[in-house]
Amino acid sequence: MTELERLWVYLAASPLLWLTATLLAYLAGAWAFEKSGRLALVNPVAVAMALLIGVLVATGTPYRTYFEGAQFVHFLLGPATVALAVPLWRYRSQLRKAALPLAAALLAGAATSILSAVGIALALGADPVTVASLAPKSVTSPIAMGIAEQIGGIPSLTAALVICTGILGAVLGPTVLRLLRITDPQAQGTALGTASHGIGTAAAFQIDKLAGTFAGIAMALNGFLTALLVPVFVRLL
Amino acid sequence: MVHAIATILLAQLAGELAARGLGLPLPGPVLGALFLVGLLAWRGGPGESLERAADGLLSNLSLLFVPAGVGVMLHAGLIGREWLAIAGALLFSTVLTVAVTGLVFRLLSRPPRGDAP
Numbered sequence: 001m002t003e004l005e006r007l008w009v010y011l012a013a014s015p016l017l018w019l020t021a022t023l024l025a026y027l028a029g030a031w032a033f034e035k036s037g038r039l040a041l042v043n044p045v046a047v048a049m050a051l052l053i054g055v056l057v058a059t060g061t062p063y064r065t066y067f068e069g070a071q072f073v074h075f076l077l078g079p080a081t082v083a084l085a086v087p088l089w090r091y092r093s094q095l096r097k098a099a100l101p102l103a104a105a106l107l108a109g110a111a112t113s114i115l116s117a118v119g120i121a122l123a124l125g126a127d128p129v130t131v132a133s134l135a136p137k138s139v140t141s142p143i144a145m146g147i148a149e150q151i152g153g154i155p156s157l158t159a160a161l162v163i164c165t166g167i168l169g170a171v172l173g174p175t176v177l178r179l180l181r182i183t184d185p186q187a188q189g190t191a192l193g194t195a196s197h198g199i200g201t202a203a204a205f206q207i208d209k210l211a212g213t214f215a216g217i218a219m220a221l222n223g224f225l226t227a228l229l230v231p232v233f234v235r236l237l
Numbered sequence: 238m239v240h241a242i243a244t245i246l247l248a249q250l251a252g253e254l255a256a257r258g259l260g261l262p263l264p265g266p267v268l269g270a271l272f273l274v275g276l277l278a279w280r281g282g283p284g285e286s287l288e289r290a291a292d293g294l295l296s297n298l299s300l301l302f303v304p305a306g307v308g309v310m311l312h313a314g315l316i317g318r319e320w321l322a323i324a325g326a327l328l329f330s331t332v333l334t335v336a337v338t339g340l341v342f343r344l345l346s347r348p349p350r351g352d353a354p
Contacts, residue, residue: 026300045299049306056310063311070304077301079242079294081266082249085273086283086291101345109338117330124322130315134326138334141302146264156308157315161327163306168331176332182339184346191339195331198298218338224267231262 012061018069025051040170040203045163077142084140084220091217098186098214105187106218109194110225113138114233133157135230137165140197143223151234162197169196170203189214194222241290248273 011017029047036042056066067074088095095102117134126134132153136144141162148158173192182188185208192200193215201219205212252269255261261268277283283291294301309316316323 022303023300026303043299045303045306048300048303049309052303052307053310056307063308066307067304070307073301074304076294077305078249078266078269079245080298080301081264082245082252082269082273083291083294085248085270085277086288087295088270088274089277089283098346101342104345105338105342108341109334112337113330113334116333117326120329121322121326124325126319126322126326127315130319130323134323137327137330140298141305143264143267145302145305146266150262150264154312154315156305157312159302159305160309161323163302164327165331168327169335172332173335176335177339180336180339182343184343187339187342187346190342191335194338195334224271227263227267 012059013065015069015072018066019072020069021052021055022048022070022073025049025055038206040167040199043163043167043199046167049160049163077145081140081142081146081223084223087216088220091213094213095217101187102190102214102217102221105190106194106221106225109191109218110138110222110229113195114226114230118233118237128152129154130157132234134161135233136226137161138169138195138197139223139226140219143227147227147230151230163199166196166199169200173200173203174207185211186214189216190218193218197222238286238290241284241287244276244287245273245290245294248276 025048026044028051029044032047033039033042033044052066055061056063114135117137118131121131121134129152132151133148135151135153136147136158139147139162141159144158144162145155147153149155169192173195174188177188177191182191188207189201189204189211192204192211196203197219201212201215204215249266249269251272252267253265255268256263256265
């Protein structure tokens, strides 16, 4: 064994290497996103995932070894979900003013998202595990993964589906809104945040600050609503 | 800073305990967030350090799902078999959700006019 190989064997088994690799891959993704002129298709998470999977496959590293390092980042998903309480509190006055349209739009959007995803997947002959992983696709991933786990889906598959949904919403959402002549920034933001969580919220901030604020509110509230609705729908179906 | 982190973790712990203890069909951290909203309402606000901690976590939210996202490599077979159903569901459901949410919001945010033509 050469010195270099010995070094690799040591590093590849320590949490430090894969924790560092996760942060570097994300920084590379964020850099590519900025360089592309904030193109929704060049999503930082998608870039980071592709880079890391490429490295793991090329070095023959099992996912379990990678996760031993990356779990320190993964753990923060729970605290981040709890932290959503702060923006909810901060925007409480805007929330109260638009309470009726916001509540109705959220309820309609959450139900549409869950039922259409489940219905289309079933119609196209998807496996029950795939369907369960798709159901919470529109909400921010810490919540979506928790929901998927509870109803028999695969959390890591859900994480990837959530990212795809975010990118689709950010790329197609503004066009859909334009075609429907929805010009109120509050409505635009609510639609983007409800359908495609944080990535949609970033797209809404590019339209307008008010749209972005409403998208953030819609993202947080849809997380709670979907967590409540999915188990109910699962019991009914 | 430590105080803010402890507050967040304590809310999460309470959420996990409530969700599992009562057998509620909600992720523990979601309940934890509701507890924290209650606490903020009671205390009259988050205070500077909790606000900083929360903003720090939320502004880097997308980084946090990289480790789980990489786990998709374990499911390459399943995605290969079901790509059509997955792609169809994601594409149409996302477009439909944007449209329905936006239309319902617009419908209800207009002031009602009693004798519109």
